[in-house]
Amino acid sequence: MPTSVVAGFWVCCVALAPLGxxxxxxxxxxxxxxxxxxxxxxxxxxxxxxxxxxxxxxxxxxxxxxxxxxxxxxxxxxxxxxxxxxxxxxxxxxxxxxxxxxxxxxxxxxxxxxxxxxxxxxxxxxxxxxxxxxxxxxxxxxxxxxxWPVHLQMQTYAKFVPSAKKWGTIFNPAEANSVTHVRAMRDAAKSLGLELVEVTVSHGSEVERAANSLVGKVQAIAVTSDNTSVANLDAIVRVCDQHKIPLFAGDVDSVQRGAIAAYGxxxxxxxxxxxxxxxxxxxxxxxxxxxxxxVEKFSLVINLKAARAQGVTVAPELRKLADKVME
CATH class of the missing domain: 3.40.50.2300 (Response regulator)
Incomplete structure (x- = not known):
């Protein structure tokens, strides 16, 4: 368990009778x-x-x-x-x-x-x-x-690819969690002067098609907490690697699977x-x-191999900010 990641959850103090x-x-x-x-x-x-x-x-x-x-x-x-x-x-x-x-x-x-x-x-x-x-x-x-701290995430990811002005995301609107996050992504993108292109899916089998539909339309992709997309992240990674589209996630587990970074x-x-x-x-x-x-505490994790595969050079200052860098 990485020491740099600390659960910032509320610890409830309840008096309990001893239970042997x-x-x-x-x-x-x-x-x-x-x-x-x-x-x-x-x-x-x-x-x-x-x-x-x-x-x-x-x-x-x-x-x-x-x-x-x-x-x-x-x-x-x-x-x-x-x-x-x-x-x-x-x-x-x-x-x-x-x-x-x-x-x-x-x-x-x-x-x-x-x-x-x-x-x-x-x-x-x-x-x-x-x-x-x-x-x-x-x-x-x-x-x-x-x-997730969506605005801070988008702000951080934009530093990896400052030239990217059009960002894509893929989500299942039947998931209330995804709707909440995408709404926050829209607001964050607008405040950062970015455009968010949204593609919706209903089933995992549609995720790769959705990723391909973003090719030529966006310069980067950020995946939300959408379970449909995250469960099929490998399909998104394949498209991003093939077309040199930088991919970012919000959970650190997705970085190991091929996203460039996650502040999560x-x-x-x-x-x-x-x-x-x-x-x-x-x-x-x-x-x-x-x-x-x-949860209130988050960490920045970077995957340099994924960055190279997707055509991104990670700036030294971003590496220094990271809690973990994967080679």
């Missing part, structure tokens, strides 16, 4: 996991969550079982998973990403839900409209938001923060008494 290992061992708790799709960032969230529970004394195969479900990018399947959990009644649901969290909340009001990797819990209807990071929800829900967060720590909240719930604290939080 023997007390935990008497009952096996069941955790239902629902993930919208598998990609590096969301997989890291899942690993971080489970690591936190292990550290809190909840060990798979000893006193905990997981029912891991993947909606594979299908919103109808996400709803079906949530409905099945409502019938099965696990002790807790870990919902990873916005669409699965929306479904988990919609189809049950009693099973504790701990969300993670949700961009805008308020806008997505997962927490109340008057809620804010650090506030208790008073419901069966708590969790961790991964809202360590998603393992997003999951770890959510797992700490889940441990409190499994020890008897009501989820509505555990404030939801937002």
């Amino acid at each position: 290992a023997s007390a935990q061992d008497k009952k096996t708790v069941r955790v239902g996991v629902t993930k919208i799709v598998s990609h590096a960032a969301l997989d890291a969230v899942e690993k971080g969550f489970e690591s936190a529970l292990t550290g809190a004394g909840f060990k798979e195969g000893v006193n905990l079982t997981y029912d891991r479900q993947n909606a594979q990018g299908d919103l109808a399947k996400a709803a079906a998973i949530a409905q099945q959990f409502a019938k099965d009644k696990p002790d807790l649901i870990h919902s990873i990403a916005t669409p699965t969290s929306q479904a988990a909340v919609k189809y049950n009001s009693s099973i504790p839900v701990v969300f993670s990797g949700v961009t805008d819990p308020v806008g997505a209807g997962i927490v109340a409209k008057d809620s804010a990071p650090g506030k208790k929800t008073g419901t069966n829900v708590t969790g961790v938001s991964d809202l 967060m360590d998603y393992f720590l997003v999951g770890y923060s959510a797992g700490k909240k889940a441990a409190l719930v499994l020890k008897g604290v009501k989820p509505g008494d555990i404030p939801w939080g937002a």
